[in-house]
């Protein structure tokens with residue numbers, strides 16, 4: 008790339024002076040000349056002038072007045088005044104207030120003037136570079152501040168790997184490894200506490216974006232009237248109270264990954280806007296007239312049956328198709344019981360360290376109960392249970408089953424043969440369903456919306472099922 012030559016504008020009412028100036032800067036510059044201030048202003052309209060060298064005393068307007076006018080519209084232009092020795096007094100003010108960068112007294116020598124011009128242009132370059140760097144620094148600082156807040160949370164909440172021991176999880180991770188390197192949108196489905204967010208973080212951490220930010224957002228937790236500005240940001244003054252420009256989650260996640268948690272709970276207005284981001288890769292902050300491009304990988308999660316939500320008219324079908332490009336369903340813990348022990352042992356070590364206790368070990372009966380229990384709250388429930396056990400255990404002893412929470416301790420052994428293993432599959436499934444519903448109703452104090460969510464079914468279908476379940 009050839010470097011752009013500086014463009015100089017000479018202003019003097021006497022033609023011979025202009026010629027001398029031109030000659031002085033024949034090499035290395037593009038030069039323009041004007042015999043009056045009016046001409047000069049005309050040239051400034053069209054040419055990209057870096058510096059003006061002007062005579063002070065001219066008919067109509069002085070050089071100083073000209074520079075004063077120029078400063079108003081083009082403050083970046085260097086102004087140099089050629090002046091008689093006697094007039095220097097007039098210039099002092101102008102120099103002090105920055106209207107003029109340099110002056111040179113007549114008669115001037117070409118070398119001196121060349122030096123003065125070069126020096127002034129270099130100074131301007133430095134100042135600009137400085138300004139650019141500080142602006143970058145300010146922006147970087149701002150970015151770091153938001154990222155730090157997220158990162159700090161990451162460190163606290165998710166310092167670890169996915170722990171598993173089951174074939175089911177192994178299959179899922181193998182499947183996921185096929186999309187981690189791509190930009191594909193991934194939908195992670197599963198009951199509450201199965202590890203959907205963990206999997207989303209895994210995908211991000213294994214992707215090319217791993218060094219960029221991961222931003223988790225709960226789509227159901229943001230008040231309706233804030234949704235738009237939280238997700239897409241707003242301009243300064245976009246509405247009362249918008250005292251500063253604000254970046255939304257999508258812009259913060261630029262270059263990285265956004266995790267749209269509980270996307271099934273996104274209100275309709277948000278669904279429309281999410282569709283737009285996914286389709287166009289651009290956002291429209293509140294108060295903006297031009298969209299902004301964003302480069303964000305999207306991972307979404309839901310513990311609802313989104314297909315059913317689409318059928319029920321609660322979730323947009325077009326959005327569903329867009330996010331359901333590649334979907335994984337994490338089975339509930341009771342369907343991958345081989346994960347229970349490795350997870351329990353992992354949490355035991357984790358909480359022993361965290362709570363500063365010596366890790367004991369699980370007694371056989373304890374392990375048996377942990378294995379047999381149905382874990383409606385999945386891994387999160389297991390994690391809470393182990394934390395509780397660590398708190399209850401004195402140092403380094405075998406953790407006995409009597410320390411387990413009542414509902415876990417009191418379950419009978421899982422005996423698959425009692426469940427009609429040889430009989431009719433439909434009946435067996437119904438029985439299992441009933442047992443899970445009963446269990447969940449008890450655990451969640453009969454809160455039906457909650458239970459429906461935990462079980463991954465709609466509230467309506469829970470109500471129907473409840474009609475046939477008796478609480479004996």
Ligand SMILES: Nc1ncnc2c1ncn2[C@@H]1O[C@H](COP(=O)(O)OP(=O)(O)OP(=O)(O)O)[C@@H](O)[C@H]1O
Nearest residue numbers: 168169170198199200201202203204205310386387
């Ligand atoms: N395989 C795993 N290995 C280690 N920890 C796990 C695993 N799965 C889940 N966890 C832990 O269990 C907790 C719940 O996981 P996570 O938040 O990812 O679940 P979720 O499916 O997003 O739950 P919810 O639907 O309630 O949001 C987290 O603390 C997570 O670290």
Ligand SMILES: [Mg+2]
Nearest residue numbers: 203204268308
């Ligand atoms: Mg979650």
